[in-house]
Amino acid sequence: xxxEKVIEAIENCxxxxxxxxxxxxxxxxxxxxxxxxxxxxxxxxxxLLKEQEAVKPTWSRGKPFCGACGLRIHGGKFCGECGRPVLxxxx
Numbered sequence: 001x002x003x004e005k006v007i008e009a010i011e012n013c014x015x016x017x018x019x020x021x022x023x024x025x026x027x028x029x030x031x032x033x034x035x036x037x038x039x040x041x042x043x044x045x046x047x048l049l050k051e052q053e054a055v056k057p058t059w060s061r062g063k064p065f066c067g068a069c070g071l072r073i074h075g076g077k078f079c080g081e082c083g084r085p086v087l088x089x090x091x
Contacts, residue, residue, distance in 0.1 A: 003048055009041050054085035 055067035
């Protein structure tokens with residue numbers, strides 16, 4: 001899923017007439033089918049937002065691993081591999 005494409009499509013929905021220059025391929029069809037609400041676009045936007053949610057680390061042999069991608073975390077607020085925020089604060 002292309003983050004910039006989702007953002008551009010949402011901005012288009014907010015500021016333009018229906019589907020004018022929309023980068024979302026299914027936008028016009030979705031508008032016709034579901035009464036002017038592009039559900040696929042909104043579903044993808046929610047997926048992107050959920051991918052940004054913080055995760056608790058898992059622990060093995062006293063070392064933290066990312067709760068999203070499973071790779072070792074070497075401290076900090078974000079996983080160095082997948083970029084997810086890390087919820088520190090207990091095992």
